[in-house]
Amino acid sequence: xxxxxxxxxxxxxxxxxxxxxxxxxxxxxxxxxxxxxxxxxxxxxxxxxxxxxxxxxxxxxxxxxxxxxxxxxxxxxxxxxxxxxxxxxxxxxxxxxxxxxxxxxxxxxxxxxxxxxxxxxxxxxxxxxxxxxxxxxxxxxxxxxxxxxxxxxxxxxxxxxxxxxxxxxxxxxxxxxxxxxxxxxxxxxxxxxxxxxxxxxxxxxxxxxxxxxxxxxxxxxxxxxxxxxxxxxxxxxxxxxxxxxxxxxxxxxxxxxxxxxxxxxxxxxxxxxxxxxxxxx
Amino acid sequence: xxxxxxxxxxxxxxxxxxxxxxxxxxxxxxxxxxxxxxxxxxxxxxxxxxxxxxxxxxxxxxxxxxxxxxxxxxxxxxxxxxxxxxxxxxxxxxxxxxxxxxxxxxxxxxxxxxxxxxxxxxxxxxxxxxxxxxxxxxxxxxxxxxxxxxxxxxxxxxxxxxxxxxxxxxxxxxxxxxxxxxxxxxxxxxxxxxxxxxxxxxxxxxxxxxxxxxxxxxxxxxxxxxxxxxxxxxxxxxxxxxxxxxxxxxxxxxxxxxxxxxxxxxxxxxxxxxxxxxxxxxxxxxxxxxxxxxxxxxxxxxxxxxxxxxxxxxxxxxxxxxxxxxxxxxxxxxxxxxxxxxxxxxxxxxxx
Numbered sequence: 044x045x046x047x048x049x050x051x052x053x054x055x056x057x058x059x060x061x062x063x064x065x066x067x068x069x070x071x072x073x074x075x076x077x078x079x080x081x082x083x084x085x086x087x088x089x090x091x092x093x094x095x096x097x098x099x100x101x102x103x104x105x106x107x108x109x110x111x112x113x114x115x116x117x118x119x120x121x122x123x124x125x126x127x128x129x130x131x132x133x134x135x136x137x138x139x140x141x142x143x144x145x146x147x148x149x150x151x152x153x154x155x156x157x158x159x160x161x162x163x164x165x166x167x168x169x170x171x172x173x174x175x176x177x178x179x180x181x182x183x184x185x186x187x188x189x190x191x192x193x194x195x196x197x198x199x200x201x202x203x204x205x206x207x208x209x210x211x212x213x214x215x216x217x218x219x220x221x222x223x224x225x226x227x228x229x230x231x232x233x234x235x236x237x238x239x240x241x242x243x244x245x246x247x248x249x250x251x252x253x254x255x256x257x258x259x260x261x262x263x264x265x266x267x268x269x270x271x272x273x274x275x276x277x278x279x280x281x282x283x284x285x286x287x288x289x290x291x292x293x294x295x296x297x298x299x300x301x302x303x304x305x306x307x308x309x310x311x312x313x314x315x316x317x318x319x320x321x322x323x324x
Numbered sequence: 325x326x327x328x329x330x331x332x333x334x335x336x337x338x339x340x341x342x343x344x345x346x347x348x349x350x351x352x353x354x355x356x357x358x359x360x361x362x363x364x365x366x367x368x369x370x371x372x373x374x375x376x377x378x379x380x381x382x383x384x385x386x387x388x389x390x391x392x393x394x395x396x397x398x399x400x401x402x403x404x405x406x407x408x409x410x411x412x413x414x415x416x417x418x419x420x421x422x423x424x425x426x427x428x429x430x431x432x433x434x435x436x437x438x439x440x441x442x443x444x445x446x447x448x449x450x451x452x453x454x455x456x457x458x459x460x461x462x463x464x465x466x467x468x469x470x471x472x473x474x475x476x477x478x479x480x481x482x483x484x485x486x487x488x489x490x491x492x493x494x495x496x497x498x499x500x501x502x503x504x505x506x507x508x509x510x511x512x513x514x515x516x517x518x519x520x521x522x523x524x525x526x527x528x529x530x531x532x533x534x535x536x537x538x539x540x541x542x543x544x545x546x547x548x549x550x551x552x553x554x555x556x557x558x559x560x561x562x563x564x565x566x567x568x569x570x571x572x573x574x575x576x577x578x579x580x581x582x583x584x585x586x587x588x589x590x591x592x593x594x595x596x597x598x599x600x601x602x603x604x605x606x607x608x609x610x611x612x613x614x615x616x617x618x619x620x621x622x623x624x625x626x627x628x629x630x631x632x633x634x635x636x637x638x639x640x641x642x643x644x645x646x647x648x649x650x651x652x653x654x655x656x657x658x659x660x661x662x663x664x665x666x667x668x669x670x671x672x673x674x675x676x
Binding site: 227229245 | 480
């Protein structure tokens with residue numbers, strides 16, 4: 044459409060070819076949109092179904108009024124926040140120091156970061172339990188910690204690693220961290236100041252990306268919580284699904300909505316005041 | 325302002341010996357250039373002074389105190405890097421203020437200092453621009469202001485001009501010299517460009533394979549290069565091989581007068597270095613030293629004419645371009661030079 048306005052009178056042949064291409068790409072977009080949207084639409088209709096030919100919002104009102112749902116959601120959000128915090132504290136300095144001091148370790152970290160793709164969560168949670176929470180295990184942690192849902196954060200950090208590591212690594216490769224840290228050092232900054240004023244502000248977009256993905260992963264994570272018997276949001280969805288089919292559909296859409304609002308909020312916050320590295324030459 | 329002394333600094337990276345017994349003493353307020361080809365150790369030496377690298381042995385002394393083990397963020401040295409190094413998340417003024425902020429300089433004094441420095445580098449109007457909105461030359465100016473803001477004991481410039489295009493390079497080079505003289509800050513400037521080094525420095529240290537071959541004023545370096553390497557690197561392109569005899573230097577079949585104080589024993593193999601502007605070419609006359617024009621290189625106002633001598637040596641002469649017009653390749657010319665302005669050095673087999 045825009046093309047037709049900006050380009051003055053294309054030859055009829057080109058115009059024909061173009062409209063053909065437009066039609067094809069339009070159709071293609073329609074197919075893709077249908078692929079993603081039809082299941083959502085189906086879920087929406089099913090979630091509104093109240094038996095027979097009745098449709099209403101009762102599933103949603105029940106949902107919003109359920110304290111169990113809010114407790115599960117809050118637990119998952121809390122775990123996501125802890126996961127993000129622990130990931131950032133561990134990973135930002137690690138990625139930075141590997142770039143500055145130990146570039147030969149980069150391939151190692153890269154391989155480690157994709158491990159969660161290879162190791163199924165079920166194996167991961169068993170390993171985690173065996174290593175940390177069996178009494179007398181090599182790295183046994185105190186029982187008060189192991190028995191709390193926060194214990195799962197250790198596993199979530201690993202689960203999110205493929206996404207968080209990549210986001211930070213890409214963010215850092217857009218910066219000349221070597222020169223920037225040396226410049227800050229020569230100006231008298233200590234490492235705390237370098238992190239707070241130079242590295243983190245310039246990794247803002249990368250950190251936001253990593254945060255988003257971590258939230259999405261933790262909110263949807265089922266295996267860990269189900270095996271360790273914690274009632275997170277994903278476990279609650281599954282439970283509702285078994286006792287109330289239409290209620291589960293409503294809950295799925297609700298969680299979809301929560302995730303999207305969160306993502307859009309982060310994106311809006313992130314793109315404002317976004318910084319670009321480098322110069323105009 | 326400070327007095328810096330470098331004592332016998334050595335540095336190796338694995339088997340590679342980057343600095344060998346490098347020693348230099350800097351006077352207060354002077355601009356010293358470390359000049360040499362890439363890989364000669366000049367940047368490593370600068371980074372050792374800044375504390376970004378540590379020497380294997382030797383010492384860096386500032387005002388008589390050994391600072392070799394001091395952390396870089398405690399040395400109070402301003403540094404400008406070859407790569408653009410402004411913090412992309414801060415405006416030009418915030419970049420300049422950074423060093424003062426980490427020092428907790430009081431707000432009003434900090435703002436005044438930032439304003440002064442932005443004016444000093446001629447970017448008062450660009451205070452609120454982000455680095456990506458500035459040209460390369462402007463970014464390096466801001467980097468210079470940022471380095472000066474902390475009132476450094478030393479200003480370290482690590483090839484700050486090499487990423488810039490030729491015109492901006494010359495302009496900023498002159499400006500660096502002006503600002504250095506205005507502020508009186510002791511400055512160490514690293515470059516591989518001999519023209520840059522000769523034009524801005526009080527003294528130049530020419531480095532070769534981790535050693536300091538010569539440390540002297542630009543004039544002395546140009547007129548009396550201490551080694552074959554310095555002579556070559558500084559752009560003295562003509563070399564003639566001969567040996568020392570009674571009363572002068574034997575070159576082929578002729579004996580050329582040599583300055584009496586050359587201090588070399590008879591029979592020493594020597595190389596005579598001639599600057600291209602000291603070589604004269606004239607129409608061939610009876611008894612003159614014969615040469616054949618081999619090629620011309622047009623350089624604008626001047627043209628460099630390469631002339632082959634009968635012995636096979638090649639000699640270069642810079643002539644005003646109109647004069648060079650008649651000297652087409654193949655022309656026979658008389659070649660002459662003033663032996664007083666030639667440099668005679670014992671032959672260095674290692675020099676390229």
